[in-house]
Amino acid sequence: MGWQGHLDLHYRHDGTRTTALDRHHGPLRVLQRLYPEGDAVCHHVLVHPPGGIVGGDELVVNARLEPGSHALITTPGATRFYRSNGPLAVQQVQAQVAEGARLEWLPLEAIAYPGCRVENRLRFTLAPGAQMMGLDVLALGLPAAGEAFGRGSVTQQIELPGVWLERGRLDGDDTLLLQSPLGLAGRSVLGTLWLADGQALPRSARETLLDAARALIDGHALAATAGVTAPDESLLVLRVLGERVEPVIALLHAVWAAWRQQHWQLAPCTPRVWRT
Template sequence: MGWHGHLKLDYRRTHQRTTVLDQHNGPLRVLQSLYPEGDAICHNVLVHPPGGIVSGDVLAIDVNVQAGSHALITTPGATRFYRSLGDPGLQTLTTRVAEGSRFEWLPLETILYPDTLAENRMRFELAPGAEMMGWDVLALGLPASDQPYDSGRYTQSIELPGVWLERGRIDGHDTRLLQSPLGWAGHSVLATMWFAAGGALAAPRRDTLLDAAREAVSTSALRTTAGCTSAHASVVVLRALAHRVEPAMQLLTEVWKRWRQTAWSLSAAQPRVWRT
């Protein structure tokens, strides 16, 4: 039997301050709320004391961001899916963002160990007038330890209902996907980042977000393996392939800074945990 954990976070704005009510069961917690940008924006660090997800673990995170509030969630380190002994590990994130609120989902990377059997589901429900930024950085295997991801299966889904539904499976034996120039092209890191709204973005605003991301890509070490598109009027998506996590995170952080300024007129107050 693996760990079964459930964490519910309820963000609300009272007297110009965003606060969070958390309820947990099992090995999921948030640390003390931080306010490096003032009372309006609540920063939380999501921790999983066991340090990774193993065979049979089921972890569920539910986030409600109520009207007028602004929440930012990150993690203190990588999320690790370890070798499975038979049963898959499962992590789910369900987020509801109310009208006039903002949400930032900015975890550090997810690492798949060889022989992983796991699934990660993310669903973001945005009401009209709600906006969010999020990213996901997926790293295959442990290249520095000469442990490639050459066996195992991982399934991931990212869903913005009615706007964007992405579901993919990575099999360590699937060399056509992992080695082909039409797939991962031998890279071990895939970064995905998005800006989304609960309704169509005005065309000039969407173009500004695209331009900001493309300008950051043009000066990045990943400029030949990264790009930004908007296949739907409510979402802008950035993709990048890399051989290491660090340049991918550097690019995402730079785009995050630019999008924050462009979309919300906010400077980037980087969570302190990113520098530890």
């Protein structure tokens, strides 16, 4: 048996303040609760003290946001999926966001080491009037150390029930997918950013948000491998491929900041742990 880590997060809006209760079991917990932009938004930093996930480990995060609450959840560093000798490692995130609540799911990147066997599942249920922004960055292998992702597998699933479901599997020996110009074309970093509402966005609002993202993409070094679309009236999705983590994250964070300002009229407040 590997490590079994479970973390339950419960956010409530108490007057003008978002309060947070957490309960953990095993090596997964809240490192810090912060309010850098005032009482209305709770910044939560989640940490897994063992430092990585190996075969047999299972990490589960359950978050519940009550009406009017606003939580920004992040991590202090990369999540590392280490090599497995057979068992599957699982990371699962589930969140229920009530009417009038906002969730920002903004972890740093996940690194898939050669030989890992991982399933990463994300599921966010939004009530009518709920809102969220989320990102997911996956780095395959350790190219700086000369270790390509030549073996192992990663299964990624992102779901907003009734709106968006995508599930993909990346195998280290699938050279047609990893190397083909119709696949990843040899790029080892995949980034996704999304903005979702629990109800349809007005067309003018969607177009404004898409234009803001496209302007930032057009001026970025990764413009040739990035794009943003609105696959549903309540959802915007940006995808980008890169050879290194830093430029991918820089583009996603820039678009997140622009969307936050335009859609929520909130100035971007970069979590302090991103700078340490």
